[in-house]
Structure formats: structure tokens, C-alpha cells
Amino acid sequence: MSLGKEWRTFNAVFRRNLRLFTSYSTWLIATIIWPIPLLAMNIYQYLGVASSRSVSTTLSQNYGLTLSGMIIVGTVVYLLYNRLLWSTGNSLQTERWMGTIDVLFLTPASRLTMLLANGLSSLVEGAWWIVAIFLLNWFIFGIQLTVTSWPAVAITLVSTMIALVAVGVFFASFFILSRAADQMASSLQAPIRFFSGVAFPVAALPQALQFVSLVIPVTFAISALRATLLSGGGIVDILNQLLPLYLFTAVFLFVGYFLLRIVEKRAKKDGSLYQM
Numbered sequence: 352m353s354l355g356k357e358w359r360t361f362n363a364v365f366r367r368n369l370r371l372f373t374s375y376s377t378w379l380i381a382t383i384i385w386p387i388p389l390l391a392m393n394i395y396q397y398l399g400v401a402s403s404r405s406v407s408t409t410l411s412q413n414y415g416l417t418l419s420g421m422i423i424v425g426t427v428v429y430l431l432y433n434r435l436l437w438s439t440g441n442s443l444q445t446e447r448w449m450g451t452i453d454v455l456f457l458t459p460a461s462r463l464t465m466l467l468a469n470g471l472s473s474l475v476e477g478a479w480w481i482v483a484i485f486l487l488n489w490f491i492f493g494i495q496l497t498v499t500s501w502p503a504v505a506i507t508l509v510s511t512m513i514a515l516v517a518v519g520v521f522f523a524s525f526f527i528l529s530r531a532a533d534q535m536a537s538s539l540q541a542p543i544r545f546f547s548g549v550a551f552p553v554a555a556l557p558q559a560l561q562f563v564s565l566v567i568p569v570t571f572a573i574s575a576l577r578a579t580l581l582s583g584g585g586i587v588d589i590l591n592q593l594l595p596l597y598l599f600t601a602v603f604l605f606v607g608y609f610l611l612r613i614v615e616k617r618a619k620k621d622g623s624l625y626q627m
Contacts, residue, residue: 360460364468368438372476382476383483386430387491390484393422393550414552415582420494424580425549427485428573431477432515432543436536438473439466439519443527443614462611466523470516477512499583507579507589511572514596517603518568524610528617547573568599 373379397406397418410416442465446455455462498504526535546560547553547569553561564570575592578584 356459357461357464360464361468364465365472368469368472369475372472379479382479383487386426386484387487390422390426393426394419396550410552414554416552416577417495417581420496420581421552421577422550423485423494424576425547425573427481428511428569428576429544429547429549430484431474431481431511432518432569432572433540434477435470435473435515435519436522436539438476439470439516439523442466442469443523447527462615463520463608466520466607466611467516469523470519473519474512474516496580497583498580500579500585503584503586503589504576504579506586507572507575507593510593510596510600511576514568514572514600514603517600517607521603521607521610524607524614527614528610543567543569546570549573565595568596568603571596571599 397403401409403418407418410418410421414421443455455465522536529535544550546556546564547567548556548564553564553570553574556564571592575584575589575596578589578592582588
């Protein structure tokens with residue numbers, strides 16, 4: 352493997368995606384405006400049955416969380432996951448729709464490098480979301496941070512992003528083999544949002560449903576970020592969330608790589624992924 356060639360491939364895909372993302376200023380504005388109703392809905396669904404003080408007291412006593420902080424952190428992680436699902440996970444399917452997937456698999460460049468470039472460019476785009484949405488909603492809804500270890504926050508953010516890139520790499524090959532990227536990506540949105548505890552603590556779910564939450568990497572990412580940002584957790588306190596996150600990262604990258612090899616073999620065998 353030539354590192355120089357892989358870098359040129361990575362750089363080309365990365366820069367292309369960023370140019371596409373920044374081509375329309377209205378899109379940049381829309382990406383931080385459209386999540387606000389989602390956040391507002393999550394917050395006001397609680398306020399429809401109890402006062403803000405009552406809800407916050409219950410959350411603080413039982414889970415060590417605040418209402419707005421819990422929802423804003425959960426929603427930001429979910430949006431980042433959603434971004435990677437529709438960009439990295441849907442990247443090969445997009446090439447198919449554009450009629451360029453056959454040419455893509457004829458190039459000598461590594462397809463895994465292309466997917467990783469897609470994932471990292473999505474993280475740069477996601478960073479815009481994280482900062483802008485977090486600050487805007489902090490101003491609108493308010494949030495009280497309780498941070499005792501900024502290194503723990505940084506490690507959690509990086510670990511979350513790497514894990515979500517791995518999930519995107521896996522889904523890129525899985526979607527292209529299933530020929531149902533849109534349907535599957537859409538059908539995953541509501542279950543992931545519910546079982547990962549975007550708008551409530553997972554511990555509030557019945558025990559049987561909590562087992563489902565344990566097989567979703569977003570669950571551990573949200574839990575770790577809430578612990579470091581809202582509950583003053585340090586690195587030792589979040590090891591139970593980080594270790595499963597690293598395990599998911601390794602599994603998704605491993606399976607994603609071999610699924611990608613299956614896609615390549617099928618392309619060589621059938622002669623056309625576009626018609627596969």
C-alpha cells in the first residue's frame with residue numbers, strides 16, 4: 352500500500368465533500384435552524400405535564416441530570432449519528448444513483464480510504480452542527496454545565512466521533528448490498544432515537560428494553576457525554592461507557608471492511624454494481 356497514493360485519495364474525497372457542504376450558505380444556516388423545533392418538542396413535552404422546576408428536581412435526584420442539558424446533549428449526539436448515517440453510510444448508494452459506482456470500483460484507490468474520508472469530512476461538518484446547535488440552544492433553553500475534567504470531555508467527543516465513523520463505514524457496504532439504503536436509514540431513525548435515550552435517561556426504560564439499548568453505540572456516547580458535561584464525571588467514571596464504545600468501533604470497522612470486500616468481489620463477478 353502506498354501511503355502517498357492513499358493520502359491523495361483521502362484528500363481528494365475530503366475536499367470534494369467540504370466544497371459540496373459549503374457551496375450554499377443557506378444550507379449552512381438551515382443545518383442549525385431545523386433541529387431547534389426537535390429540541391423544543393423534547394423539552395416542552397415534559398413541561399406539558401409538570402413545571403420545569405419539578406422535572407429538573409426529579410431528574411437531578413434520580414439521574415444527576417438537568418432537563419435542558421440532558422436533551423441538548425442527547426440530541427446533538429443523535430444528529431451527529433444521523434449525519435454520518437446519511438453521508439458516510441449512504442455514500443456508495445449515492446454513487447450508484449449518480450451512475451458513477453462502476454467507475455469508482457475500477458480505480459486502484461482503496462475504497463476503505465474513500466469511506467474514511469467521507470466519514471471524517473462528515474465529522475468536520477458535524478463539528479459545525481455541534482458547536483452552533485449547542486451554543487444556540489444554550490442561549491434559547493439554557494444549560495448548566497458541570498465539568499471537572501475537560502480531558503475527559505475531549506476523549507469522549509473523539510471516541511464518539513471515531514465510533515460513529517465506524518458505524519458509517521459498516522452501513523455504506525451494508526446499504527449497497529441490500530439496495531434499500533433510504534428505507535433502512537429512515538427506519539433506523541426512530542428506534543435509535545428512542546432506545547439510545549436521546550430525550551430521557553436510558554435507566555428510565557423497563558429492564559427488558561434497556562437490553563436493546565446496550566447494543567446501540569449511540570447509547571454509550573450519549574451517556575458518556577452527559578456524565579462528563581452535566582455530572583462532573585472524569586475519565587475513570589466513564590470507562591464503563593468508553594470501553595463498549597471502543598468495542599463497537601472495532602467490530603463495525605472489521606465487519607464493514609469485509610462487507611466492502613464482498614461488494615468488490617460482486618462487482619468483479621457481475622461486471623456492474625449499478626445493475627446489481
